[in-house]
Amino acid sequence: MPRPPARPSLLRALVLALVSLLVVSSLAACSSAVKEASSGSEDSGPTDGGTLRIGSTNDIVPASIFTNSSDAANTLIGAVYDSLIDYPQDSLDPQPRLATSWEVAKDGLSITLQLRDDVTFHSGREFTSKDVEFSIKTWADPTWTVQLQRTAAAVTGFDTSDPHAITLSFDHPLSNIFDLLDMLPIIDSESFDQLKEGKAYVGTGPFVFTSWTPSSKLEFTRNDDYWGDEPHLDGIEVDIVSDPQAQVSQLRSGQLDLITGASNRDLETLGKDDSYTVTPFDGSVQQIYVGADLANPDLQDVKLRQAIAYALDRQRIVDDVFRGQGTPINLPWPDYSPAYDAKANETYAYDPDKAKELVSQLGSHPTIPLAYSAGNANYEAVAQIVQSDLEAVGIKTELQPVENSQFIKQLIGGTFGGLWILQHGYAHYTPSTLAVSAYPFNADKNASHFVDKQYKEDADAAWERVDGSDSGAVEIYQRLNKDLLDNLFLIEIALLHFTVASSDQVHDLGMSKRGELDLDAAYLSK
């Protein structure tokens, strides 16, 4: 039987493939990917070298690189850029960074900062006062949708006659000007077009951006000309691993050194294992809350909102979902904030009987939708506990997992039509920053459709003053607290800390108040 030529070649190809596969797998026996990924550890003090591999949940989005919206973006900003001042983790007392000293004018309408004169951008260009002006103006541009946009836009005058000093002037006093100076990264203007496309991030920070592979990884190398102490690490690699569970798997298999997205449950387990270190950062906080859309007639009666506030077993949520890593709250402020008030913070302690009584005064009301961002395990668990707590006092809810992009759209448009669960930040800064910047609290327009003359007055009064922590300010904060507690358009659940898990080879991790990893001093033990 004559053989048609095509068939044997097919067979031959298969055999060839089999052989090559065998060769490759026998090669594989020589070097193990897992062993190459991890190596033993013994800490003998800071050592130089090594690349820190960080697992991050969300990739960067160039168009919203300054919005604190992803863990990878936070790491990028923290590694590549410097700010003018730095807040310590647990206070609002500014410390020098690119600015060495500063003086606020008596009338609070300007501030003069002395700048370091030994700083260069990664491109080699010298850092001057012009760069401060450019950075503030970038943040004031609404297309970047920076949370502190209103504060940046309130800076109206720039005196850059001295390259190593700058005077900023304002239309009205800004009690949160140091918040802006802490959060604002100093951006290189020459490479700004590439920044918009995600091609280059040029700053003055300890690490130099080298590449970004979308939805895969970001790479950085050490800045050998850093003005501060030279970092120990040779470089940083941020791997985008969107599944928190996969991050844990890869940490365990030695493919990653540090992960930022582990669930509290996994953090608890990793913390018990000697091979891993779990580091909570007390100063970088977020608050989880239940929002109420007052456009829903059922939620308009404050009694129902009070009933919800009494019905929530916040301690259980902290214990069961966040594994004890958090504090139940009624008001957003951490304990070092000038607005913190221990007594007011317990106004709505867990009291299901009181909640039932309030509900019974209301008469009948229909089922209320309770939305949360789908796919987030913490929100899902909190939503289910909230639903169960509310059901126990006679408030029926229907859970609505909403896909993230739609969730944000509903938040902007204020179209939840019911309750929702989310986290907010910014309460650990000067209290006025929260009231003028954080979206759920914005007195002008917020997702709760809460409009109140008194609240707006108090928010503006807190913002437009010279000092954000003197006794006059504290008086205003007390009024703000009363506004928040009386109106309950947003029902706080708990204060949470940023926590990362790392292999025991990683040492001396830090985190800025902004929630950016501080790797200036970090090192990998051999």
Place this chain on the structure above:
Amino acid sequence: MTHYLLRRLPSALVVLAVASFGIFAMVRMVPGDPVSTLAGPDATPEARAAIRADLGLDQPLLTQYVHWLGQLAHLDLGTSYRIGGQVKDLVADGAVNTIVLTLTALLLASLAALVCSVLAVVLDNRWVNAALSFGNTLAIALPTFVTGLVLILLFAVVLPVLPAGGTPPDGFIARPDIAAQYLLLPAVCLALGAGAALTRFLTEALRTEMRQPYVTTARALGISRRRIVLTQALRNALPSAVTVLGIQFGTLLGGAVLVEAIFTWPGLGGLIEEAISGRDYPLVQVLLLLSVTVFVVIQLLTDVVHAWLDPRIRIGGTGS
């Protein structure tokens, strides 16, 4: 050959043309828009309007569609709204990973099928058949998310010998030994169902061949069963197996979506999920169109290869 291809081409093109408009319109009918995900919760209405105009989303739908077709004609896939960068590059990066994974799985599946089916037919032993049949049914019945988890648990957690996921740090070429280890678990997970289906098919085709008169003749002449299977039966059974292989390739590409999610393999599956959830229109429409195109092309190629391998179809095709 060419004639046969030409005869099949028009209907394929019609499907693609209809699909392109369908996809374009559907993508824009989905609730939620790219502007809100881009602008974030704190954007002012002016900022959002600026972004909308910047993306050309304030134009009428048909204008946008014609513009997109024009771009496509110049092989310009546009720019991603959300991820940034050229859609072309994003798709190419993802496609490399997905194709490497899928082809490896296809290779594993074909090898497994070849070995198992030949073994079953040559040995023709009751117990071997039962064992193969059982393993086969199980391999089809076990959902990918089950096998994936078990594989990770066994080989990355309990016995940490293989990576739990991710792509090789140095790429596929520089260190093929390392790359093979990264590929192994996801490829096995993906190959399992396809391999089982292929084995079933090939075993059955071989058995049918073995019932042909020429086999009886050959057996009577004293030629061993093994020799008949390897020289004759396999050759005759392969053409139809290639058709099945083609269909399996499409199935594997689809199955890759889940496997990529389980093993955090940055391929097209993750990209399409991210693109849809971010309402990244240019990226979504290209990816969906690509998915349809791949399916249509595979169907076309499978038929053509089938015709090539089996002269009866080819002759019938050109003759009519």
Place this chain on the structure above:
Amino acid sequence: MSESLLDVAAPEASDPDDQFDTRRRPGIWTALGRGKGLAGLILIGVVVALGLLAPLLAPHSPTEQIPGANLVGPSGAHWFGTDEVNRDILSRTLYGIRTDLLVVFLAVPIGAAIGILVGLVSSWWSFTDVIAQRVFDLVLAFPTLILAIALTAFVGPGLRTVFFVIVAVELPVFGRLTRTSVRTVREMPYVEAAHVIGAGSLWQLRRHVLPNSLEPLLVQLAVSMSVAVFIEGAMSFLGLGVRPPQPSLGSLIRDGVRNMYDAPYFAVGPLALVVALVLGLLLVSQALAEARRR
């Protein structure tokens, strides 16, 4: 996803022992009384019984949050342990079966019925036939999970979405199968003859097409049902499945994955049930397919 995979495999399956038996052709139903068919039916029967009897068997309500019982391991009080929000996993698993049964025995038949109807009606005229074929092509061109992700973007996650996806996937599968049957039957001499003597289309449908299409459709139905369990599981795995607090086998597996390291027992029950259900349906489909070709 696995649609064409099983589609190709199942009809080709055959038991080697029966290769000489070509004359006898018993009704395909008898295949369910022995061997593979029986094993499959038993597996399905056990799962269905567990699901139906859930209210009697389950020690707790599937949504009851038991005070203090946070992630408790397996014990006499909680055979499968408890989950992150203090619910009894055994009870959730038993009730979760019901969700999957709903998907298997409601969504698939609905999709099949619509598909058969569309297939029958469209294949009667060449014009509608072409349109229907192209539409089927288009839908089948999308991998199931990509279709699922896209549909979820429209309607949000939930059981409803799982239903939509299954109906959308099964419709063209059954539509095509019906079309093939119709065409085969119509070309048979006796049907052509009936047409010549003036028998109406409806008569042809009822008298010849439907009875002759029944067997392949039944095989496909069993295959599709097993695929439906896959789809529910995969969608829940990606977070597109049922809404909490409603349990389903897929969502329980996803919850179990989150606790893979400290609570490996979490997902064992749901995993076993999913495999049993899929395996049972697959065995039945194989038994039916083998019986057909005898």
